[in-house]
Amino acid sequence: MMRVAHYHGPDDLRVESVDEPTLSETAVRIDVAACxxxxxxxxxxxxxxxxxxxEGEPHPLTGVSLPVPLGHEFSGTVSAVGDKVTAFSVGDAVxxxxxxxxxxxxxxxxxxxxxxxxxxxxxxSAQSGGFAEHAVVDAENVVALPDSIPVEYGALVEPFAVGLHAVRRSGLQAGDTAVVFGSGPIGLAIVQAARAAGATDVFVSEPRAARRKIATEVGATTTLDPTEIDAIEMIRSATNGGVDVAFEAVGIQPTYEAAIESTKRGGQITAVGISTNEVELVPNDLVVVERTINGSNGYLSGPRAAEEFEAAVRYLETGEFDVEAMITGRVALDDIVNGGFEALLDPESNHVKILVEP
Ligand SMILES: [Zn+2]
Ligand SMILES: [Zn+2]
Structure with a gap:
């Protein structure tokens, strides 16, 4: 038996004891260090x-429906490998x-x-998740971690891969200026990926003081509180008319507007904030000034799954990605609801990333 957090529906996350997941011949079992x-x-x-x-609408690919094991940002140590797996061995950090x-x-x-x-x-939406003592995943989805970093740091590779992919999607070049709207975990990952890619100035617009402080720690050159000052005005005047690239990592009207208007003529806006909100925009803010908006979703997967993950791992190794600055809390699996989810949802919260350590 093992412990796992199952999502049953809104406000209903339960840590339960279940049978050990079965290992297929192409899968590996991971003892989760952190998620x-x-x-x-x-x-x-x-x-x-x-x-x-x-419930009643199983995922077409995996056949899974509620309740599902939650947690997709995880790392740990391989504790068993399927018969056909050659790339990993018991004891590997992944x-x-x-x-x-x-x-x-x-x-x-x-x-x-x-x-x-x-x-x-x-x-x-699959059989295993990271808020659990053990997870079983296909070997194709597994990426090796080097010995030089603590295994739990591997839990941050996924959000860093999101940031890395967004910067690649934006076409940001060395020497460019950038702004990031929203410095939650993904915004902070983008700041670091943009600096690693050679951005000279990276502005961050973020209302929460604690998050602005972390943004500065991880490489933002200027942070501003959009509830206090006019972000567009400030960024445009500091950059001779606008940054080369803006990242929208919130997904609401004011940040879309600001992302578009703080970008130079001919500049690039890359949207990363997952949102089903309606947002209005003025066509001429794109058309007559030839700005481009694109979206960025996740990271490379499938047969190339490792590509951006391995790059993110390398940046962790070299220190270009600062894990410690991102981790604001660690909780045990049994405390996931109060110490984890509820703590993050508290509007007064200063948390960025809480790791669950089963
Ligand atoms: Zn995520
Ligand atoms: Zn497909």
């Missing part, structure tokens, strides 16, 4: 099921690319597996 609580988990907890498949893809749709065929029409994720 980060993500904004996606909080969204499911508050107003799901959204990315988790509701992290997980949680995206399970169909390898069958048009987008998988084009090599854009993160756009897979029937993607599932460990920890949302």
């Amino acid at each position: 980060g609580i993500c904004g996606t988990d909080l969204h499911e907890y508050e107003s799901g099921p959204d990315l988790t498949p509701n 992290t997980v690319n949680p995206a399970v893809v169909c390898n069958d749709c048009r987008y998988c065929a084009e090599g854009r597996h993160n756009l897979c029409e029937s993607v599932a994720n460990y920890g949302l």
